[in-house]
Amino acid sequence: MRKLRHRFLVPMVAVSALALGLTACGSGGGAPASSGAASQPAEKIKLTVGLFSDFHYAPLYEEFKKTHPNVEIVERRAQFNDHHTNLITQLTTGAGAADVVAIEGGYIGSFTPVPDKFYNLKDYGLGKRESEYLPWKWKLGVSNDGTSLIGIGTDVGGLAMCYRPDLFKKAGLPADRDEVSALWPTWDAYIETGKKFVAAKVEGAKFTDGAGEHFRAMVEQAPVGFYDAQYNIVAGTNPEVRKAYDMGIKMIDSGLSANLLAFSPPWNTGIAKGTFATMVCPAWKTGTIKDQKPGEGTWDIAAVPGGGGNQGGTHLALPKQGKHPKEAAELIDLLTNKESQIKLFTEASALPSLPELYDDPAVKDYVNPYFGNAPIGKIFTDAAKALQPQPAGPKAGDVLQAFNNGLQRVDQGKQNAEEAWAQVLKDVSRIK
Amino acid sequence: MATRAPDRMAAVPPKRPVRPRRRLHRHLAYQLDVKGSPYAYVAPFFLLFSAFGLFPLAYTAWVSLHEWTLLSDEQTFIGLDNFRTLLADDYFWNATFNTLSIGVLSTAPQLLLAIWLAHLLNRPLRAQTFFRITLLLPNVTSVVAVVVIFSQLFGRDFGMINWVLSLFGVEGVAWNEGVLTSHAAISTMIMWRWTGYNALIFLAAMQAVPRELYEAATIDGANGLTQLRKITIPMIKPTIIFVVITSTIGAMQVLAEPLLFGSYSITGGADRQYQTLSLFIYENFTKLDFGFASAISWMMFLFIVLVAGVNYLFTRRGKGGLT
Numbered sequence: 138m139r140k141l142r143h144r145f146l147v148p149m150v151a152v153s154a155l156a157l158g159l160t161a162c163g164s165g166g167g168a169p170a171s172s173g174a175a176s177q178p179a180e181k182i183k184l185t186v187g188l189f190s191d192f193h194y195a196p197l198y199e200e201f202k203k204t205h206p207n208v209e210i211v212e213r214r215a216q217f218n219d220h221h222t223n224l225i226t227q228l229t230t231g232a233g234a235a236d237v238v239a240i241e242g243g244y245i246g247s248f249t250p251v252p253d254k255f256y257n258l259k260d261y262g263l264g265k266r267e268s269e270y271l272p273w274k275w276k277l278g279v280s281n282d283g284t285s286l287i288g289i290g291t292d293v294g295g296l297a298m299c300y301r302p303d304l305f306k307k308a309g310l311p312a313d314r315d316e317v318s319a320l321w322p323t324w325d326a327y328i329e330t331g332k333k334f335v336a337a338k339v340e341g342a343k344f345t346d347g348a349g350e351h352f353r354a355m356v357e358q359a360p361v362g363f364y365d366a367q368y369n370i371v372a373g374t375n376p377e378v379r380k381a382y383d384m385g386i387k388m389i390d391s392g393l394s395a396n397l398l399a400f401s402p403p404w405n406t407g408i409a410k411g412t413f414a415t416m417v418c419p420a421w422k423t424g425t426i427k428d429q430k431p432g433e434g435t436w437d438i439a440a441v442p443g444g445g446g447n448q449g450g451t452h453l454a455l456p457k458q459g460k461h462p463k464e465a466a467e468l469i470d471l472l473t474n475k476e477s478q479i480k481l482f483t484e485a486s487a488l489p490s491l492p493e494l495y496d497d498p499a500v501k502d503y504v505n506p507y508f509g510n511a512p513i514g515k516i517f518t519d520a521a522k523a524l525q526p527q528p529a530g531p532k533a534g535d536v537l538q539a540f541n542n543g544l545q546r547v548d549q550g551k552q553n554a555e556e557a558w559a560q561v562l563k564d565v566s567r568i569k
Numbered sequence: 570m571a572t573r574a575p576d577r578m579a580a581v582p583p584k585r586p587v588r589p590r591r592r593l594h595r596h597l598a599y600q601l602d603v604k605g606s607p608y609a610y611v612a613p614f615f616l617l618f619s620a621f622g623l624f625p626l627a628y629t630a631w632v633s634l635h636e637w638t639l640l641s642d643e644q645t646f647i648g649l650d651n652f653r654t655l656l657a658d659d660y661f662w663n664a665t666f667n668t669l670s671i672g673v674l675s676t677a678p679q680l681l682l683a684i685w686l687a688h689l690l691n692r693p694l695r696a697q698t699f700f701r702i703t704l705l706l707p708n709v710t711s712v713v714a715v716v717v718i719f720s721q722l723f724g725r726d727f728g729m730i731n732w733v734l735s736l737f738g739v740e741g742v743a744w745n746e747g748v749l750t751s752h753a754a755i756s757t758m759i760m761w762r763w764t765g766y767n768a769l770i771f772l773a774a775m776q777a778v779p780r781e782l783y784e785a786a787t788i789d790g791a792n793g794l795t796q797l798r799k800i801t802i803p804m805i806k807p808t809i810i811f812v813v814i815t816s817t818i819g820a821m822q823v824l825a826e827p828l829l830f831g832s833y834s835i836t837g838g839a840d841r842q843y844q845t846l847s848l849f850i851y852e853n854f855t856k857l858d859f860g861f862a863s864a865i866s867w868m869m870f871l872f873i874v875l876v877a878g879v880n881y882l883f884t885r886r887g888k889g890g891l892t
Contacts, residue, residue, distance in 0.1 A: 225857065229639050396743075401832035402717065403724045412726055535856055538836070545839030549746045552840075569638065569858060 187235030189220035193485040236459035246529035252280035261466035273526035288452030292487035295517030296446030299418035308337035318440035331393040343395035348385035350417040355381035364530030419448035445523025539564035633863035651864035664849040672820035675756035687771035704765030716829040774808035
């Protein structure tokens, strides 16, 4: 999940929007009998596709139109957070949602509890594609009650560890990516490496940016994270979460953390200036790094400790409000099929969610020159393959925020580990 | 609505001459025009205000009495429970304290500075327009740009302010971590944006003060500062009251500065050290806990009325004017 929260609206605006919208709750659209059998080519229809950035779908739309000359496709884009909160509003008020909507991994858990707001994709023949998908990716799109398939996966955000070879050399550590990956099969080994880095006293550099992203990666590697299989919040009692938290505290106590909040301006500067040597790196974060212009080859990519991981990645879903579910389902089938996913990987670096493609030369042999010719295709897909499914709850983002704040309070020296933990649990208990 | 239909029915016998009737009509039309038109002219504003101001206000009150989250279709009426939870909530009082603290830290120096700047500009100067426009420039800059730049200036590792401080032997202040330091940083941003704007309002008021008063004072031997204190400030008191109230309301609603300063952290720092009331509302809205968020909105509304009222009385009671 991208963490940027660009959205800030004056509360009153939110209130009025809410007030205006909530008149028509509950009437979920009620499927206006779509003109049934063998689609008449004469009937012109329009499909809207709601996305939160450029997914590079334009050539695929053209392809779709070859078989569906009567369909016109209009793409709407909104800013990331706006897109998802708008969607929630549109579903609640029963109007305004696009025929096809993108839902990102950080938000999908908010929609799986309400399958009645979406068409069941199994009714449109998409259920048979389950075998093609990464199991955890497929499961994210299934409703909480297990009856309905609300979303079908597009890309995934495989996890790696980005590091700076120059700082590693200064600290007397190996700088080659395979040797670096071998340094930390586990998070414990990662911390031990960090301690060596600290002992080498590299001027002006810490071992890593902060503990929050590491904590998140550790939690997501566990079989159960913040939510149990019945979608109850178990963050406070799950020993895996406590283990990840203690690991984060250990990183802080060992002096590994530069105490920088990911995506804050000083963090951005730190990427360019090298104030920290490693950071947890989903596939899309390579773009973030590049934006700070640290220079070619400054950052390199190694495997993530603990084996596998994912952050982000998207599903496509069909809100019940749409009038042409059949055509829309055919469209998302095309957008997510093997040929399309390969094209999107080469054109938009969107990591495929179909493991069969990971052995495709286009993915396997892809290297990124900006990161010292790192075999990005292989590193990130290995991570995505190794991940096990985990129940994603509706408020996982809020829970994570509470833990991040707790770790930061310790990092800033405001609280000790136990005080921070107690406050985190209090914050989590407030999340409904 | 009641109509005048019965009247017309009564006027069945068409014996009488029509003229007085027509005159009556004309008279009524005239009356309607004179009495009614002003309402028609202001109606668009009030219609819009009702739709986008009054109605949301009332509706927020209604929502605040419910357990109301967006994704569930049921909203249960819980009376004043949200308010009860709110008043017992540490985070609410923390946000209230932060709002007041940032409000005082930004508003008080800002208004003093604005009066002083206006006083300096209220004399024959070359290139007056240039100076006045310069004053307004920080205000036309986007708040996002201002906060992004200031966040860089207040950076811990590479910030310019820390660099200057390091010349005096103060090292690595983490501005966003402490309560006071973060409030000071946010107040600086607010002052940067609004001081010039308020100075211009004061300047406009000062130019309406009769010159003779100053001339007489000069003859009596009063210096610049005395003139400012004894003539200017009492004479522009209505403007000061206005500016104090608008600034207070503005300060109570601060949202963008702390949100952006914390890199979109809706809790206003890991320890909520600079979470203002608006940000607290925003946090609960993004959690889709609308009932609770609406309750905070209403509390904030009451606070603003209260603080603005207190400020009004306070500034009005201040030293008597000349007039």
